[in-house]
Amino acid sequence: MAKIIAEKLVEADPQTKTQLEALKREIAKELKIPCPNNIWLLSALSEGLTLCIRGLDHLKINRLRNLLRVRPVRSLSGIVNVSVLTKPYPCPGSCLYCPNEPGFPKSYLSGEPAAERAKLLKFNPHTQVKKRLENLAAEGHSIDKIELRVIGGTWSFYPKNYQDKFVASCFAACNALSIAKNPQCSKHCERTKSLEREQKKNETAKCRIVGISVETRPDYINEKEIIQLRKLGVTRVELGIQSIYDDVLELNNRGHKIDAAVRATKLLKNAGFKISYQIMLNLYGSSPARDLAMAKELFANPDFCPDLLKIYPCAVLPEAPLYEIYQQGKYRPYSDKKLIDVVKEIKKITPPWVRIERIIRDIPSPRITAGAKGISNLRQIIAADMEKEKWRCRCIRCREIKGEYDPKEKIALVRRDYQASNGTEIFLSFENESKTKLFSLLRLRITNDGSNLITGNTGENMVSPLRIENDTMRANNHSPLQNTVAIVREIHTYGLQTAIDQKSISAQHTGLGKKLIKEAEKIVREESGAKKIAAISGIGARAYWRKNGYKLKNTYMTKKMRERIRAC
Ligand code: SF4
Ligand SMILES: [Zn+2]
Numbered sequence: 277m278a279k280i281i282a283e284k285l286v287e288a289d290p291q292t293k294t295q296l297e298a299l300k301r302e303i304a305k306e307l308k309i310p311c312p313n314n315i316w317l318l319s320a321l322s323e324g325l326t327l328c329i330r331g332l333d334h335l336k337i338n339r340l341r342n343l344l345r346v347r348p349v350r351s352l353s354g355i356v357n358v359s360v361l362t363k364p365y366p367c368p369g370s371c372l373y374c375p376n377e378p379g380f381p382k383s384y385l386s387g388e389p390a391a392e393r394a395k396l397l398k399f400n401p402h403t404q405v406k407k408r409l410e411n412l413a414a415e416g417h418s419i420d421k422i423e424l425r426v427i428g429g430t431w432s433f434y435p436k437n438y439q440d441k442f443v444a445s446c447f448a449a450c451n452a453l454s455i456a457k458n459p460q461c462s463k464h465c466e467r468t469k470s471l472e473r474e475q476k477k478n479e480t481a482k483c484r485i486v487g488i489s490v491e492t493r494p495d496y497i498n499e500k501e502i503i504q505l506r507k508l509g510v511t512r513v514e515l516g517i518q519s520i521y522d523d524v525l526e527l528n529n530r531g532h533k534i535d536a537a538v539r540a541t542k543l544l545k546n547a548g549f550k551i552s553y554q555i556m557l558n559l560y561g562s563s564p565a566r567d568l569a570m571a572k573e574l575f576a577n578p579d580f581c582p583d584l585l586k587i588y589p590c591a592v593l594p595e596a597p598l599y600e601i602y603q604q605g606k607y608r609p610y611s612d613k614k615l616i617d618v619v620k621e622i623k624k625i626t627p628p629w630v631r632i633e634r635i636i637r638d639i640p641s642p643r644i645t646a647g648a649k650g651i652s653n654l655r656q657i658i659a660a661d662m663e664k665e666k667w668r669c670r671c672i673r674c675r676e677i678k679g680e681y682d683p684k685e686k687i688a689l690v691r692r693d694y695q696a697s698n699g700t701e702i703f704l705s706f707e708n709e710s711k712t713k714l715f716s717l718l719r720l721r722i723t724n725d726g727s728n729l730i731t732g733n734t735g736e737n738m739v740s741p742l743r744i745e746n747d748t749m750r751a752n753n754h755s756p757l758q759n760t761v762a763i764v765r766e767i768h769t770y771g772l773q774t775a776i777d778q779k780s781i782s783a784q785h786t787g788l789g790k791k792l793i794k795e796a797e798k799i800v801r802e803e804s805g806a807k808k809i810a811a812i813s814g815i816g817a818r819a820y821w822r823k824n825g826y827k828l829k830n831t832y833m834t835k836k837m838r839e840r841i842r843a844c
Pocket of ligand 2: 623632669670671672673674675
């Protein structure tokens, strides 16, 4: 029955959710059945693709699937996010504001949706990934491109063999789902093989992990850690910065100073990682003026310049040591109104190459004693203010194209250069004329700071091809730019996620990524003197880079840059 309805809907080709709902009611009345729900229709539609509606237009089927999709926002950034929580484990930090609840990794609380899901599944990474992907698929999302977010405590403090097994299990879960329809494979799929074997399989699997992010402390980033992160396939690191003021860091018992963040940022950027900063407003010892000055410094000082930003206003929780200080009256978080004003001011000065990912943490309000207690919907509050006060946030998230793709809209290549951690960051993007919609982006880093590349004493197994290239150039001593390194740290096309083998009804698969790569290569050839370009690539994105002429070298995808032939 569901297939018959799905077929009728495909033929009618509704263009909006309202049209779809009206059609569903009409068909239900005609067939004398209750109005069908979307998940039921989606599963019929998937089966129908290979059965009775084979002859129908693929674009129409895709359009219908998009309208039926539950919570479409989950795949509107071009990928689906899958968060996996690590097991409870000690953290080397003892930050005042951080809750410690038995049975959960440090900083996570019962009642938080992600933490509850993970606990129910005994923090097993394989089951967490499997369940999440199955749910996303049932809701109609394409699960071809996955960004894996590993959350919980300080990742770099977990034993390395736990890390290896954890990540291997996540790859195994995706690989198993990719072939789960083959009954001969289903049993065998449940077993996790070595990290390398699971990664190799994932390069061509249906559900590919195209990026992995982990959260860690800046003082745990060093060359050895970077090698481990690359071995796992990590492409993005979330650094707990919290404050740029040493006195605030000390007062909150952070255990490191800001110079650790500066050093970590540089090491990570030189190795090609995307960097997300977690900062806290409202900290013990800070003030609205200092918070705003901090944000200005983060965007303007080349020692910082994060690619992404997560803003977590400090909350007083009974499970954290700050609670006692609050009880003694020594700390008072500022009012919700002041907090909203600070976040708005930060949004107003955010550069167009930064993505503000979060402005509040998902802590259930009853758990909070004070601080950002009544504003869990801060994003909506600020969005309404922006509308009223007629200003826009220029960050990436606010400009991503999402579902508003119109193939007829004029778009242009935009280039923005800025200095960061002794290198030049070149942010290339395709945007509409008013620069209010962003379709696709690429981050290229060019640096001459050979001394800060990953050159450590790790010997032949060094992960970075950049070092190899540098060494060759140094030996040949040919160029004054002998230390020049060019690395693509990110490439992303926004809009509705389109399955790897499907026709596009969004900005994905329209060749924008390829054009950005060509432009980056042109810049490297004509402006940098680097002989090679490298790209940090998620394991599941390697095939994409291969198609563009890149080869795998020590976890990076690289391509030689032909020198320009000068006319006599
Ligand atoms: S380092 Fe992070 S997880 Fe550890 S105590 Fe501090 S805030 Fe909590
Ligand atoms: Zn924004």
